[in-house]
Amino acid sequence: xxxxxLKNLQPQTADDGGVQPSGPQPExxxxxxxxxxxxxxxxLDTISGFDxxxxxxxxxxxxxxxxxxxxxxxxxxxxxxxxAQAGRVPDDDGSFIGTLNRAVIEARxxxxxxxxxxxxxxxxxxxxxxxxxxxxxxxxxTVEANAMLTQQMDDVRDLMRQIDG
Numbered sequence: 001x002x003x004x005x006l007k008n009l010q011p012q013t014a015d016d017g018g019v020q021p022s023g024p025q026p027e028x029x030x031x032x033x034x035x036x037x038x039x040x041x042x043x044l045d046t047i048s049g050f051d052x053x054x055x056x057x058x059x060x061x062x063x064x065x066x067x068x069x070x071x072x073x074x075x076x077x078x079x080x081x082x083x084a085q086a087g088r089v090p091d092d093d094g095s096f097i098g099t100l101n102r103a104v105i106e107a108r109x110x111x112x113x114x115x116x117x118x119x120x121x122x123x124x125x126x127x128x129x130x131x132x133x134x135x136x137x138x139x140x141x142t143v144e145a146n147a148m149l150t151q152q153m154d155d156v157r158d159l160m161r162q163i164d165g
Contacts, residue, residue, distance in 0.1 A: 033086055035136035036145060040079040041091045042132045046125065047072045053118070061119065068122070068159055075152045082148060119163045126160050 050069040057065045080090035
């Protein structure tokens with residue numbers, strides 16, 4: 001570059017006067033896939049908690065806990081397959097939250113029964129999971145991804161009705 005060519009030394013500016021970041025920018029598809037990957041990780045965390053809940057649950061809530069575990073496990077498989085087909089390596093074991101979920105249920109079982117009182121906390125966790133799904137939908141997913149996410153959200157809502165009912 002010739003020293004008198006100052007144009008190459010200036011950052012690019014957008015029409016509105018803002019400075020555009022230099023370097024490669026993520027494709028819109030990357031953002032959509034990142035949010036699906038976030039859902040996948042959150043589902044793994046949820047599975048971790050339900051795995052422990054099924055182990056420790058009293059008989060009156062064990063079937064519902066098992067239904068949640070089964071449903072989330074199916075969703076995890078579908079999400080992992082979708083991500084792999086899109087060229088992503090799906091997370092294997094979730095985040096720290098999954099470990100925390102297991103620890104909370106384990107600790108609670110030391111001091112009290114893991115019974116229907118825990119269902120309010122389950123509902124709160126499921127609502128947070130649904131928020132993560134909604135965030136992924138809100139970025140304008142492909143028709144296929146949107147259908148997958150919407151179906152999974154509907155499945156979770158159906159199970160949550162059993163908590164309320």
